[in-house]
Amino acid sequence: MNWLQALVAVGGGLLLLWLALITTLWITWRNRSDQATLREVLRLLPDVIRLMRRLATDHDLPRGVRVRLWLLLGYLLFPFDLVPDFVPVLGYVDDALVVALVLRSVTRRAGADALARHWPGTPAGLRTVQRLAGLATGD
Numbered sequence: 001m002n003w004l005q006a007l008v009a010v011g012g013g014l015l016l017l018w019l020a021l022i023t024t025l026w027i028t029w030r031n032r033s034d035q036a037t038l039r040e041v042l043r044l045l046p047d048v049i050r051l052m053r054r055l056a057t058d059h060d061l062p063r064g065v066r067v068r069l070w071l072l073l074g075y076l077l078f079p080f081d082l083v084p085d086f087v088p089v090l091g092y093v094d095d096a097l098v099v100a101l102v103l104r105s106v107t108r109r110a111g112a113d114a115l116a117r118h119w120p121g122t123p124a125g126l127r128t129v130q131r132l133a134g135l136a137t138g139d
Contacts, residue, residue, distance in 0.1 A: 044128055047121035048099065049076070051129070054118040061110045072102045096132075103133040 055061060056069035075081075075098060082098075085091040107115050112135050119126045 044121065044125050047119070047125055048129060049073070050120045051115070051118055054120070055106060055110070055114065058114070058118065061114060065106050065110050068102055068105060072099065100132045100134075103129070107133045107135060 052069050052073055056066050056073065058066070076095060081091070081094055083091050083094040085095070103115075112130070112133075115129065115133065115135075116126060119129065
């Protein structure tokens with residue numbers, strides 16, 4: 001019976017850790033007044049995916065940047081997330097936060113000009129992506 005208690009304890013601990021992660025994601029997202037809204041991010045998703053693919057295939061960018069982008073694309077395509085997408089609001093917030101973190105990392109290393117050079121969408125969409133990446137947009 002000890003193995004059953006250990007299994008329940010480990011499962012309970014993982015559940016508590018997962019709930020703490022969801023709470024942290026929710027608080028982080030809600031406290032960011034300069035953050036692009038989830039609706040904006042979802043509307044731009046096709047352009048953002050094309051941007052990431054274009055950046056990931058640009059051999060002028062450092063290999064580490066390209067690897068991060070391929071890993072991000074894999075994460076977005078993988079059917080299992082930190083928070084399942086069927087969970088209202090939070091299901092997409094984790095994806096948006098992961099995209100924002102990777103875009104910030106990529107723009108720090110590759111430069112904002114690479115982001116602008118490869119952006120496939122409208123100028124307004126680029127400004128939203130720049131906000132998502134933590135760049136000044138000049139607005």
